[in-house]
Amino acid sequence: MATGRTHRPATRSRGIPEATVARLPLYLRALTALSERSVPTVSSEELAAAAGVNSAKLRKDFSYLGSYGTRGVGYDVEYLVYQISRELGLTQDWPVVIVGIGNLGAALANYGGFASRGFRVAALIDADPGLTGKPVAGIPVQHTDDLEKIIKDDRVSIGVIATPAGAAQQVCDRLVAAGVTSILNFAPTVLSVPDGVDVRKVDLSIELQILAFHEQRKSGEETAAGDGALPAAVTPRDDADQGPDGDVPAVMPA
Amino acid sequence: MATGRTHRPATRSRGIPEATVARLPLYLRALTALSERSVPTVSSEELAAAAGVNSAKLRKDFSYLGSYGTRGVGYDVEYLVYQISRELGLTQDWPVVIVGIGNLGAALANYGGFASRGFRVAALIDADPGLTGKPVAGIPVQHTDDLEKIIKDDRVSIGVIATPAGAAQQVCDRLVAAGVTSILNFAPTVLSVPDGVDVRKVDLSIELQILAFHEQRKSGEETAAGDGALPAAVTPRDDADQGPDGDVPAVMPA
DNA sequence: CCATCTTTGTGCACGCGTTCACAAAGACAT
DNA sequence: ATGTCTTTGTGAACGCGTGCACAAAGATGG
Ligand SMILES: NC(=O)c1ccc[n+]([C@@H]2O[C@H](COP(=O)([O-])OP(=O)(O)OC[C@H]3O[C@@H](n4cnc5c(N)ncnc54)[C@H](O)[C@@H]3O)[C@@H](O)[C@H]2O)c1
Ligand SMILES: NC(=O)c1ccc[n+]([C@@H]2O[C@H](COP(=O)([O-])OP(=O)(O)OC[C@H]3O[C@@H](n4cnc5c(N)ncnc54)[C@H](O)[C@@H]3O)[C@@H](O)[C@H]2O)c1
Numbered sequence: 001m002a003t004g005r006t007h008r009p010a011t012r013s014r015g016i017p018e019a020t021v022a023r024l025p026l027y028l029r030a031l032t033a034l035s036e037r038s039v040p041t042v043s044s045e046e047l048a049a050a051a052g053v054n055s056a057k058l059r060k061d062f063s064y065l066g067s068y069g070t071r072g073v074g075y076d077v078e079y080l081v082y083q084i085s086r087e088l089g090l091t092q093d094w095p096v097v098i099v100g101i102g103n104l105g106a107a108l109a110n111y112g113g114f115a116s117r118g119f120r121v122a123a124l125i126d127a128d129p130g131l132t133g134k135p136v137a138g139i140p141v142q143h144t145d146d147l148e149k150i151i152k153d154d155r156v157s158i159g160v161i162a163t164p165a166g167a168a169q170q171v172c173d174r175l176v177a178a179g180v181t182s183i184l185n186f187a188p189t190v191l192s193v194p195d196g197v198d199v200r201k202v203d204l205s206i207e208l209q210i211l212a213f214h215e216q217r218k219s220g221e222e223t224a225a226g227d228g229a230l231p232a233a234v235t236p237r238d239d240a241d242q243g244p245d246g247d248v249p250a251v252m253p254a
Numbered sequence: 255m256a257t258g259r260t261h262r263p264a265t266r267s268r269g270i271p272e273a274t275v276a277r278l279p280l281y282l283r284a285l286t287a288l289s290e291r292s293v294p295t296v297s298s299e300e301l302a303a304a305a306g307v308n309s310a311k312l313r314k315d316f317s318y319l320g321s322y323g324t325r326g327v328g329y330d331v332e333y334l335v336y337q338i339s340r341e342l343g344l345t346q347d348w349p350v351v352i353v354g355i356g357n358l359g360a361a362l363a364n365y366g367g368f369a370s371r372g373f374r375v376a377a378l379i380d381a382d383p384g385l386t387g388k389p390v391a392g393i394p395v396q397h398t399d400d401l402e403k404i405i406k407d408d409r410v411s412i413g414v415i416a417t418p419a420g421a422a423q424q425v426c427d428r429l430v431a432a433g434v435t436s437i438l439n440f441a442p443t444v445l446s447v448p449d450g451v452d453v454r455k456v457d458l459s460i461e462l463q464i465l466a467f468h469e470q471r472k473s474g475e476e477t478a479a480g481d482g483a484l485p486a487a488v489t490p491r492d493d494a495d496q497g498p499d500g501d502v503p504a505v506m507p508a
Numbered sequence: 509c510c511a512t513c514t515t516t517g518t519g520c521a522c523g524c525g526t527t528c529a530c531a532a533a534g535a536c537a538t
Numbered sequence: 539a540t541g542t543c544t545t546t547g548t549g550a551a552c553g554c555g556t557g558c559a560c561a562a563a564g565a566t567g568g
Pocket of ligand 2: 107109112355356358379416419424425441442457
């Protein structure tokens with residue numbers, strides 16, 4: 001997983017486990033597609049397949065929202081779309097600011113998937129004076145000096161950080177101080193925030209490293225027990241997987 | 255979490271839990287920073303703070319790699335950097351292709367964090383003939399027709415999909431057929447792949463929806479038990495949180 | 509009204525991940 | 539050499555998430 005919320009051990013106020021919340025958007029997307037095709041009802045089996053999850057898990061997830069299904073028939077698509085949207089808070093409008101309008105920030109600003117749900121890009125903010133006033137995706141970039149005013153005037157509670165890593169914590173602090181209570185961080189840094197502020201992170205580099213780990217695994221071990229997959233068609237390098245204690249070219253601990 | 259690997263229930267071949275693998279890059283980043291500051295050793299407590307995790311968890315994570323610490327002193331920074339790099343497979347070179355060079359794909363191509371670890375952008379691929387040959391981040395875009403040849407010639411095993419959702423599954427199928435066994439998917443779709451292929455996804459829209467859920471929670475419930483956080487400074491809308499069965503404006507199931 | 513068939517909702521067991529707490533290991537000073 | 543002090547490595551308990559399996563609910567047809 002590319003992200004993770006920061007510490008909130010067992011505060012699950014009333015209901016809905018975190019793992020379920022993370023899947024609701026998945027269900028919602030599948031349901032929206034069905035809705036556009038005017039499909040009236042869907043069984044847990046079908047919907048689960050579309051969302052790529054286990055059907056029992058899906059049913060349990062929905063049971064946290066209430067009993068919205070009809071036995072022998074399935075779930076009413078439109079009704080579920082509404083219920084999940086409401087549960088996720090998508091029936092209201094969420095103004096979002098993007099800070100750091102570089103390569104990534106500009107791509108995010110141009111992203112259509114933003115507005116498709118209740119999210120609206122309220123402002124683009126950058127520290128570069130050369131960018132100030134320049135329109136990106138039809139929205140003029142504003143200078144960091146006005147950050148606090150923008151947050152407060154537009155009552156923004158969600159901020160996206162797309163600045164270099166070095167500036168991320170500072171930007172984060174200013175956002176939080178101005179009233180932002182949810183942050184989506186693309187910079188490769190651990191942000192520290194006060195209690196009550198949620199941080200989720202997206203880290204491309206971490207994702208690739210996790211893939212590399214498994215990729216390396218695939219190259220080694222042919223003798224793993226009962227693997228019915230395709231162990232061929234991989235390119236075994238020289239002699240990868242030299243055991244967990246092969247050579248020791250680096251410094252020794254002591 | 256923005257992503258998640260696809261089904262591999264309890265295959266954990268020999269050692270290292272998935273949750274630990276996902277944290278290794280975090281440790282590595284913190285350790286690299288220490289290394290650049292020429293810090294020789296670090297305690298689990300310090301490193302855990304830098305990585306934003308619990309120190310016991312960090313020690314247990316490291317225990318899966320072997321006993322690389324010295325009691326009373328801590329961990330040797332350089333040595334750990336090497337061990338984790340090797341475990342993650344970063345001591346070798348990983349050629350990566352990016353498919354779909356639009357807003358996002360171009361931003362990814364320009365991203366410096368790619369090469370910083372062992373990842374190298376081997377090729378940029380797009381279906382738009384108008385893009386073919388045009389350099390992005392110094393690399394000329396190649397046409398989708400040559401996808402199979404590129405994958406095979408460069409022995410690419412990791413692919414990044416940044417095409418529109420509608421094309422993602424098709425692109426995925428071609429990548430897999432050509433020999434790619436790890437995919438990082440930015441398109442908002444569930445990809446289905448054969449066993450032995452790893453998929454991780456990054457979905458901005460899902461992240462925002464999860465944040466919105468918690469944001470909505472913060473606006474409601476003042477009376478939640480023992481919350482020492484800052485329940486003030488939020489803008490309570492009209493009367494959000496109308497119970498799980500408040501009004502029912504949408505269609506009824508039956 | 510009854511029988512049958514489909515599909516939900518959930519009790520239950522199991523495994524993974526997290527965290528506490530502490531014994532043992534080793535550095536360091538005397 | 540011995541004692542003290544720091545910090546690791548891990549045993550054990552706990553909670554969360556997952557998935558099986560099934561009883562109950564309700565639709566549908568006769
Ligand atoms: N480009 C990618 O695909 C990608 C992928 C993953 C992560 N990231 C991360 O996202 C961040 C941005 O990447 P990028 O490629 O867009 O970098 P970039 O250099 O193109 O853009 C950074 C922008 O942030 C602005 N900025 C710098 N300091 C600021 C401050 N204090 N306040 C406001 N704005 C400030 C700069 O003016 C610049 O416009 C980096 O942390 C990068 O590591 C990028
Ligand atoms: N832009 C973002 O910030 C962002 C954020 C999250 C997710 N996404 C997702 O990432 C994907 C790309 O977003 P974008 O904004 O870059 O879109 P885009 O339209 O700018 O770029 C898409 C590119 O893919 C190419 N393409 C289309 N079909 C293809 C095919 N079959 N093979 C190869 N290339 C093909 C197009 O020519 C185009 O260059 C979308 O699925 C989007 O939902 C984008």
